[in-house]
Amino acid sequence: MILADTSTNAPQQKAHATATQGTPVAVTTAETTGRQAVEVRNLEVFYGQHKAVHNVSLSVKHQEVTAFIGPSGCGKSTILRCFNRMNDLVRHCRVQGSVKIHGADIYARGTDVMELRKRTGMVFQKPNPFPKSIHENVAYPLRIHGVRGKAVIAEKVEKSLRLAGLWEEVKDRLHASALSLSGGQQQRLCIARAIAVDPDVLLMDEPCSALDPIATKTIESLINELSKSITIVIVTHNMHQAVRVAHQTAFFYMGNLVEAGPTDKMFHNPEQHQTLAYVTGQFG
Amino acid sequence: MAAIFTVAKQRAGDFPVRIIHGFCLQCTRKMMSNPTPRNSPASAFSPWHRLFRSVLDRLTVGLSISGVVMMLGILLLIFAVLLNGAWMAIGQIGWKFFTTATWNPVPGMDQYGVLSFAYGTAVTTIIALLLAVPLSIGCAVFITRIAPQWLAGPVSFLVELLAAIPSVVYGLWGAFVMSPWLQTHIELWMWKATRNIRLIPIGYYPGHRREYFPANLVHGGPSGSDYLAGGLILTIMILPIITAITRDVLQQFPEELEQGAYGLGATWWQTTRLALTYCRVGIFGAAVLGMARAIGETMAVVMVIGNTDRVSSSLFAGGQTMAGVFVNEFLEADHPIYLSAMMYVALTLLISALLTNIAARVLLNRISTV
Numbered sequence: 172m173i174l175a176d177t178s179t180n181a182p183q184q185k186a187h188a189t190a191t192q193g194t195p196v197a198v199t200t201a202e203t204t205g206r207q208a209v210e211v212r213n214l215e216v217f218y219g220q221h222k223a224v225h226n227v228s229l230s231v232k233h234q235e236v237t238a239f240i241g242p243s244g245c246g247k248s249t250i251l252r253c254f255n256r257m258n259d260l261v262r263h264c265r266v267q268g269s270v271k272i273h274g275a276d277i278y279a280r281g282t283d284v285m286e287l288r289k290r291t292g293m294v295f296q297k298p299n300p301f302p303k304s305i306h307e308n309v310a311y312p313l314r315i316h317g318v319r320g321k322a323v324i325a326e327k328v329e330k331s332l333r334l335a336g337l338w339e340e341v342k343d344r345l346h347a348s349a350l351s352l353s354g355g356q357q358q359r360l361c362i363a364r365a366i367a368v369d370p371d372v373l374l375m376d377e378p379c380s381a382l383d384p385i386a387t388k389t390i391e392s393l394i395n396e397l398s399k400s401i402t403i404v405i406v407t408h409n410m411h412q413a414v415r416v417a418h419q420t421a422f423f424y425m426g427n428l429v430e431a432g433p434t435d436k437m438f439h440n441p442e443q444h445q446t447l448a449y450v451t452g453q454f455g
Numbered sequence: 456m457a458a459i460f461t462v463a464k465q466r467a468g469d470f471p472v473r474i475i476h477g478f479c480l481q482c483t484r485k486m487m488s489n490p491t492p493r494n495s496p497a498s499a500f501s502p503w504h505r506l507f508r509s510v511l512d513r514l515t516v517g518l519s520i521s522g523v524v525m526m527l528g529i530l531l532l533i534f535a536v537l538l539n540g541a542w543m544a545i546g547q548i549g550w551k552f553f554t555t556a557t558w559n560p561v562p563g564m565d566q567y568g569v570l571s572f573a574y575g576t577a578v579t580t581i582i583a584l585l586l587a588v589p590l591s592i593g594c595a596v597f598i599t600r601i602a603p604q605w606l607a608g609p610v611s612f613l614v615e616l617l618a619a620i621p622s623v624v625y626g627l628w629g630a631f632v633m634s635p636w637l638q639t640h641i642e643l644w645m646w647k648a649t650r651n652i653r654l655i656p657i658g659y660y661p662g663h664r665r666e667y668f669p670a671n672l673v674h675g676g677p678s679g680s681d682y683l684a685g686g687l688i689l690t691i692m693i694l695p696i697i698t699a700i701t702r703d704v705l706q707q708f709p710e711e712l713e714q715g716a717y718g719l720g721a722t723w724w725q726t727t728r729l730a731l732t733y734c735r736v737g738i739f740g741a742a743v744l745g746m747a748r749a750i751g752e753t754m755a756v757v758m759v760i761g762n763t764d765r766v767s768s769s770l771f772a773g774g775q776t777m778a779g780v781f782v783n784e785f786l787e788a789d790h791p792i793y794l795s796a797m798m799y800v801a802l803t804l805l806i807s808a809l810l811t812n813i814a815a816r817v818l819l820n821r822i823s824t825v
Binding site: 255257260284285286287288289292293295297299301302311312315316361364365368 | 720
């Protein structure tokens with residue numbers, strides 16, 4: 172954990188002093204009421220010499236949907252990718268600060284990254300089913316995490332597909348190629364794949380940006396459904412989507428967390444003028 | 456191979472239609488008869504320039520078509536010449552050619568059988584593929600997924616450099632360095648380790664001792680000039696091509712799938728396995744190209760394989776390949792039936808190469824369906 176880096180980004184620090192003064196911005200209204208699924212303290216991310224995320228602290232409430240909004244390049248995806256250490260795969264990427272998921276510091280030495288990624292599922296911008304059958308796609312994470320037995324796997328696959336709202340559409344062709352599905356179905360398959368191993372947190376990186384409005388609607392109602400049992404963090408470009416699905420919203424700008432709070436408040440009565448400007452479409 | 460298949464899969468109607476200034480280049484004839492259609496913007500080119508462009512188009516299309524015709528023609532011509540040359544042997548020897556292992560070209564004796572050569576080709580090719588495919592895949596995985604950038608380039612280059620060494624140089628190295636070393640080290644060690652292991656009885660010839668697997672593989676003791684040496688030299692020779700193609704197809708593994716696998720908590724090896732499965736068609740194609748090279752390879756094999764017309768289940772027995780028999784004997788084929796029998800061998804080699812390629816295509820189509 173390091174201290175706030177006030178020298179390099181003084182202007183921004185000044186502009187939203189409340190957001191970056193070291194005290195975490197509680198995404199929840201009352202930090203004391205619920206468990207925190209993810210707690211971020213003084214997170215800073217560097218790509219080589221470039222600092223992409225400036226001293227962000229926030230927490231994500233358990234079993235709620237939290238939306239990260241902000242213009243392109245504001246660091247929201249980067250922060251999301253810190254939650255399951257996908258940034259480890261990026262060359263020259265350096266992360267400072269601490270990220271705790273259910274109390275465990277995931278950047279601590281000796282963290283089992285594979286286990287971490289199992290517990291924090293991820294859904295990507297572009298549907299990325301493997302070129303295997305529908306069944307094999309959902310069975311894949313089970314297999315790589317050591318689940319054996321045909322019946323067990325089949326049961327889990329059905330459960331995940333049902334949860335993802337895809338079962339009725341594919342139950343007759345589980346062994347057809349996943350690539351034969353439509354874009355929206357593929358994305359739901361990816362969600363089924365991610366939740367097959369019962370993750371605590373589901374990270375969604377603009378999951379609807381490649382989909383048409385109908386498919387988007389299906390995914391959004393799925394997100395509502397899933398949030399009953401899973402904590403969801405969703406990065407979105409679409410502010411309306413944040414309004415529709417998220418309980419909590421965090422607004423990022425230029426690598427800083429500007430403001431975070433209940434979605435209602437963020438969109439109707441934000442504290443920062445920059446947030447207001449963004450949510451009313453004056454920039455971004 | 457991947458590239459060849461892609462091209463072959465494209466149908467004639469698929470080639471892209473280029474539109475320039477509102478004119479389709481495939482309709483240039485129409486355009487020439489009516490150079491400036493009404494209600495369309497005037498072309499930026501002068502009529503002469505357009506004529507030149509259309510002639511150029513037809514010239515290049517014509518050239519590529521004639522290239523295809525020529526290649527098919529050459530293949531047919533080779534086939535015809537071989538068939539013609541082998542006609543006498545086909546008439547005199549017939550199917551017995553494929554069941555006889557003896558090759559005795561002494562005038563008056565004239566016993567010709569391709570069996571031992573076909574067996575030699577098959578065994579050396581199989582040894583080469585068994586060793587080269589895993590090695591090449593490992594090498595390609597290292598280049599694409601393990602090596603840091605500063606190392607991947609040079610390693611890649613060095614592997615490809617292996618392909619540039621003339622095969623006779625391989626043969627020379629094989630005969631003077633590899634074979635003696637093989638005989639005194641690897642084969643000696645293999646022989647000591649396996650000669651007394653008799654697990655599965657595999658055959659009995661009257662008057663001989665019963666043979667057992669795997670002791671039969673080292674029967675006869677280390678010789679250095681045998682199927683194993685031929686297979687090893689082929690391994691080294693087909694390594695670069697399989698590695699290069701496998702590397703290229705592995706680089707095609709989409710970033711999204713890689714991220715997807717890691718995002719689910721897959722380890723490096725699990726992700727790599729996913730990549731290998733994804734690229735299996737291309738890797739198979741690479742192996743087929745390697746096989747084609749191994750079947751046809753001549754000089755290097757001849758220099759280490761021992762050159763006898765025998766069929767033996769021992770890896771340490773000398774043999775000969777179909778391609779090898781020409782280089783050894785084409786100058787000595789001094790009477791008609793001898794020459795004709797050689798042509799018969801060539802025809803067999805050509806047809807078996809065609810058949811293995813067809814079989815590979817069929818297999819490839821089967822594995823390419825998800």
